[in-house]
Amino acid sequence: MPPMALALHDEGETTSELTSHGIEHNLPTASQPSIAELDASRLITTLTTQNRSVPKLGSKEIASQKIATDHMITARWTVESGWDAPELRPYGPLSLMPTASCLHYATECFEGMKLYRGFDGKLRLFRPELNCMRMLKSTTRIALPAFNPDELLKLVAKLCATDGAKWLPKERKGHFLYIRPTMIATDSALGVERPKEALLYVMLVFFPPMDNAARGIKLLASQDDMVRAWPGGFGYAKVGANYGPSLVAQGEARRMGYDQILWLFGPEGWVTEAGASNFFVVWRTKEGKLQLITSDLDEKIVLDGITRKSVLQLAAARLVPGYEGLEPLEIVERKFTMREVEEAIEEGRLVEAFASGTAWFIGAIGQVHFRGKDLKIPMGKKEGEMGAYTTLIKGWLRGIMWGEEEMKTHEWGFVVDEE
Numbered sequence: 001m002p003p004m005a006l007a008l009h010d011e012g013e014t015t016s017e018l019t020s021h022g023i024e025h026n027l028p029t030a031s032q033p034s035i036a037e038l039d040a041s042r043l044i045t046t047l048t049t050q051n052r053s054v055p056k057l058g059s060k061e062i063a064s065q066k067i068a069t070d071h072m073i074t075a076r077w078t079v080e081s082g083w084d085a086p087e088l089r090p091y092g093p094l095s096l097m098p099t100a101s102c103l104h105y106a107t108e109c110f111e112g113m114k115l116y117r118g119f120d121g122k123l124r125l126f127r128p129e130l131n132c133m134r135m136l137k138s139t140t141r142i143a144l145p146a147f148n149p150d151e152l153l154k155l156v157a158k159l160c161a162t163d164g165a166k167w168l169p170k171e172r173k174g175h176f177l178y179i180r181p182t183m184i185a186t187d188s189a190l191g192v193e194r195p196k197e198a199l200l201y202v203m204l205v206f207f208p209p210m211d212n213a214a215r216g217i218k219l220l221a222s223q224d225d226m227v228r229a230w231p232g233g234f235g236y237a238k239v240g241a242n243y244g245p246s247l248v249a250q251g252e253a254r255r256m257g258y259d260q261i262l263w264l265f266g267p268e269g270w271v272t273e274a275g276a277s278n279f280f281v282v283w284r285t286k287e288g289k290l291q292l293i294t295s296d297l298d299e300k301i302v303l304d305g306i307t308r309k310s311v312l313q314l315a316a317a318r319l320v321p322g323y324e325g326l327e328p329l330e331i332v333e334r335k336f337t338m339r340e341v342e343e344a345i346e347e348g349r350l351v352e353a354f355a356s357g358t359a360w361f362i363g364a365i366g367q368v369h370f371r372g373k374d375l376k377i378p379m380g381k382k383e384g385e386m387g388a389y390t391t392l393i394k395g396w397l398r399g400i401m402w403g404e405e406e407m408k409t410h411e412w413g414f415v416v417d418e419e
C-alpha cells in the first residue's frame, strides 16, 4: 500500500466504501502529480507501407468482424513514469508476456463507438466525449490507470481522420465502422496485485449492419441460476469480466432460436438489460397513463448507456409534450419486474418495447420468453413495422448520427475533419 493511502486511513477513513475510495486513489493528480499525463499532442505517427484493400459491402470479411483498418492507436503506461507518447501505427498483433495481468485477472475494459459516414458526406462520431468519460469510469474500477478523457477523444478522432477517407469512403453514405478503445494491464508480474503497466489501444473494425426491424428481436429472459451483475459488483462498467461469463447463456439463447438474453435480477425478477443493450417499454398503467419506462441505474447493475441517455433526453424534449398528434407520455426510470411486463401484455396495456445500444442501435422487441411462455410484444400496425414511438426515436437518432437534413448541426454529432 502506498504511504499516502496509509496516511488517509489513519485520519479516520472508513472501510465501508472501498470501491469509491479505491477509484479516487486511482486518479493521478491526487497521489502522483509528477508522472506524465496522456497527451495527444505528443502523438508519434508511423504510417503503413502495406497496400491492403477495403472489403466489399456485404462481404464475408465484413461479416467476420475481424477486419480492421490500416492503423491503430497505442499508448503505454507505467506506474513509474505515467503515459508514454501515444502512437499511431500500422494495425497488427500485440506482444504480451504469458504472465500478463489481463490474461489472468480480467484487468481489461473497453468502449464501443461508431464512426458514421453521413448522408451529407461528413464523418461523425456520436457524443464521443461520453464514451471517453465512461472509459475512465471503467479503467478506474479495475485498477487500470486514469487519463484525461479529452486526450482519448483527440486520439480517437485522429485515427478516424487518418483511416476514414479510405476505409469508409464518401460513397458509403449511411454506413459505419465500429470503434473499439481498449485498455489492458500488460504487467508481467503474476501476483494478484494492482498492475504497474498498461496499454491503451484503439482500432476501427468492420461490422455487418444489424437490422432486426422486420420480425423484431426475440429475447429469452434469464433464469434464476444466471445473474449478469449484482449490487456492489461492476455491471455499470464496460469491463471484459462482465461479458465472457455471459456467453454460455447467450449461446443457449441462440441455440433455442432467440437473439439475446433479457437479464433479470433478484427474486422479484427486475428487468435490467437485453444483452449489451438497455431495455425500454412503452406501456399504459392500470390507471391509464402512457409511460416510457426503463430501469434506473441506482444499484449500478445496469450499464449507463449513451444511447439510453439520448433516448431519455429526446423523449423528454419531444414525446413528453406530445409529438405531432401522438399521445404524450411520461418518462419513468425505476425498477420494474418481468411480472409487470407480463401483466401489461395480458391486459393489453403493453404498447411497444425496444433495446438501445451502439451495436444494435434501436431494435424493436417482438417477443420475450419468460418462464415457459412466449410473450408477444406488439410492434407496428402493419406486419414488419416497428411501433410508432420506436420508429420516431430511431429516426431522430439516425438523423443526428448520419447528419440528415435539419439534424446536420445537432450538438450530439461530432464532425471528424478528414485528412
Ligand SMILES: *Cc1c(COP(=O)(O)O)cnc(C)c1O
Binding pocket: 112, 238, 273, 275, 276, 277, 278, 303, 304, 305, 306, 307, 308, 356, 357, 358, 359
Ligand atoms: C455497451 C452496453 C450498453 C449500451 O451502451 P451504449 O453506450 O448505448 O452503446 C448497454 N448495456 C451493456 C451491458 C453494454 O455493455
